[in-house]
Amino acid sequence: xxxxxxxxxxxxxxxxxxxxxxxxxxxxAFGQWAPATRYPDPAVIQIDPSFGKYRLxxxxxxxxxxxxxxxxxxxxxGDSRMVVWSDIPNNRMMKWDEETGQASVFxxxxxxxxxxxxxRQGRLLTCQHGTRSVTRTExxxxxxxxxxxxxxxxxxxxxxxxxxxxxxIWFTDPPFGILGFYEGYKAEPQLPTNVYRVDGKTGxxxxxxGDVNRPNGLAFSPDESKLYIVEAGVNPRVIKxxxxxxxxxxxxxxxxxxxxxxxxxxxxxxxxDGNLWCGWGMGxxxxxxxxxxxxxxxxxxxxxxxxxxxxxxxxxxxxxRLFMAGSQSLxxxxxxxxxxxxG
Numbered sequence: 013x014x015x016x017x018x019x020x021x022x023x024x025x026x027x028x029x030x031x032x033x034x035x036x037x038x039x040x041a042f043g044q045w046a047p048a049t050r051y052p053d054p055a056v057i058q059i060d061p062s063f064g065k066y067r068l069x070x071x072x073x074x075x076x077x078x079x080x081x082x083x084x085x086x087x088x089x090g091d092s093r094m095v096v097w098s099d100i101p102n103n104r105m106m107k108w109d110e111e112t113g114q115a116s117v118f119x120x121x122x123x124x125x126x127x128x129x130x131x132r133q134g135r136l137l138t139c140q141h142g143t144r145s146v147t148r149t150e151x152x153x154x155x156x157x158x159x160x161x162x163x164x165x166x167x168x169x170x171x172x173x174x175x176x177x178x179x180x181i182w183f184t185d186p187p188f189g190i191l192g193f194y195e196g197y198k199a200e201p202q203l204p205t206n207v208y209r210v211d212g213k214t215g216x217x218x219x220x221x222g223d224v225n226r227p228n229g230l231a232f233s234p235d236e237s238k239l240y241i242v243e244a245g246v247n248p249r250v251i252k253x254x255x256x257x258x259x260x261x262x263x264x265x266x267x268x269x270x271x272x273x274x275x276x277x278x279x280x281x282x283x284x285d286g287n288l289w290c291g292w293g294m295g296x297x298x299x300x301x302x303x304x305x306x307x308x309x310x311x312x313x314x315x316x317x318x319x320x321x322x323x324x325x326x327x328x329x330x331x332x333r334l335f336m337a338g339s340q341s342l343x344x345x346x347x348x349x350x351x352x353x354x355g
Contacts, residue, residue, distance in 0.1 A: 045318050045341075048072040055301075055316040056345065062306065063313035066287070071346040073315065076108050076335075077115035082195070083337035085172070085279070087128040087136070088327025095327060095335050097342060098125040100141070100195045108342055110328075115342070123147075124189060124196045127172035127229075127279065127323070132179055132212075132354075139170035141189025141196030146170050146181065146210070159210055159217050165202040169195075172229045172279055172323070175354055176236060178260055179212025182220070184227035186244065207241060209261065220263045224252065229279035229323065232256070233307070234286055234352040239263060242277050251277055251288070270309050275299050279323025279337075283349040287312070289334065293320030302336060317343060326351025 048055060053072035058064055076095075083106075086097035093110040096118050104120035105128075119125070123142035131137055136149040137158070144167045145160035158181060160167060169189025174182050186205045189196035207221035207230065221227065225245030232239055239254045251270040254263035270277070270288075276299070280290035286307035293300035301317035302324060315321075319339040327333050331350040336343040 045075055045078075047074065053345075057314040057316060058312075059314055060306075060310060060312040063304065066283075066304070066313065066348050068346055068348050073317070073343055073345050076113070076342045076344055077106070078341035080106065080340050080342075082322070082339060083342060084322045085125065085127040085139070086323060086325045086335045086337045086342070087130060088325055088331075088335065089130070089136075090327070090329070091134065095325070095342065096128060096136070097323075097335075097337050098122065098128065098138075100124055100126055100189075103142070105138075106342075126170070126189065126195075127183070129173050129175055129354075131175045131181065132177065137173055137175065137181060139173050139183060141169040144169055144190070144196075144199075146173065146183055158215070159208070162203060162206070162208065162217055162219075166199075168201050168203060168205065171227070174230055174232060176212075176232065176260060177354065180261070181210040181212065182230060182232075182239070183208055183210075184224075184230055184241065186226040186228060188226070205245070207263075211261075218261075220261075221254065221266065223266060229277065229291070231280055231282045231288070232352070232354055233282060234284055236260060236354075240269060240280070240282070240288060242280070244278075248272050248274070249276055251280075251290070270305060275303065276320070277303070278321070281325055282352045283326070283347075284352050285349060286352075287349070289324060289326075291321035291323045291336070293317075295320060302334075315345060 052069045055073045080099040081101040084098045095108045105118040105122045107118035108115045123140040125138050127139040146158040168185045168187045171184045187201045190199040206219045209220045210217045228242035228244040230241045241252050249272045250268045253269035255265045257264050276294040278291040288305045290303045292303040300320045302315040304313040321336045324336045334345045
């Protein structure tokens with residue numbers, strides 16, 4: 013199949029998925045949030061029969077907390093049984109406690125934190141717009157800087173972040189946090205919108221992708237042979253995929269994996285079968301929520317939310333609970349798969 017035909021087919025799949033979602037639930041039903049009163053939850057939509065194995069018939073979308081300005085970057089903290097996420101414009105990080113079901117402030121001020129993950133030693137890694145840096149929360153609670161400059165110039169505004177099994181840290185650096193005063197401090201970019209790798213042993217930073225216009229979310233395939241990156245500076249947005257080469261230190265052969273059409277992918281994570289669970293939306297009932305694509309880029313499922321989903325993570329004891337950071341809320345859904353390690 014040629015690239016043009018493949019792209020056309022993917023657009024057809026995405027359009028079909030949106031149409032199925034629209035027919036499955038009227039817009040009036042999601043005008044105001046209400047939990048599902050019957051199983052299976054009609055908000056969890058099967059686009060392709062292959063999604064059936066991942067959908068739990070007796071699980072529903074839950075709204076865990078609401079009242080935020082722009083929720084982003086959730087990460088599961090298993091040792092504390094809580095989700096931590098960023099409420100960027102409010103300059104704080106929030107936490108939701110699994111035991112009590114209560115949300116409270118985790119850190120304020122947060123330096124306009126955005127994406128979060130944990131390194132392979134369990135320490136919290138955070139992208140900060142305010143300091144234009146990536147930080148690490150050490151075991152004693154102190155915060156250290158992993159990187160805030162490249163070749164002597166300040167980073168733009170680190171956005172999303174993952175950690176590879178060799179301990180290296182990979183993050184995207186678009187300018188979103190320095191475009192105004194809502195999600196950071198206004199400033200002029202001094203570096204291209206690169207994707208970086210920070211070596212886990214030496215701390216040396218290298219550019220692994222300099223050809224992505226405003227890179228956003230990123231995630232490795234389960235075997236770490238591929239890296240997926242959202243390109244947010246093109247219209248329509250795309251998710252690119254690269255081969256990971258040179259003993260896992262470099263990227264090559266970047267190409268379009270998913271053309272989002274009218275949708276707007278942001279952050280995403282990958283499950284153990286290689287499916288991409290993508291925060292999705294553009295402010296409409298037909299788009300807002302989560303899109304699920306298989307490793308061949310075919311949309312297989314959809315989770316409909318009443319607001320755009322910026323980012324998500326897998327958590328819970330078995331990594332089978334999907335936590336979704338909606339625009340002003342935090343949602344969850346139990347699924348019949350597990351998140352790949354490292355997201």
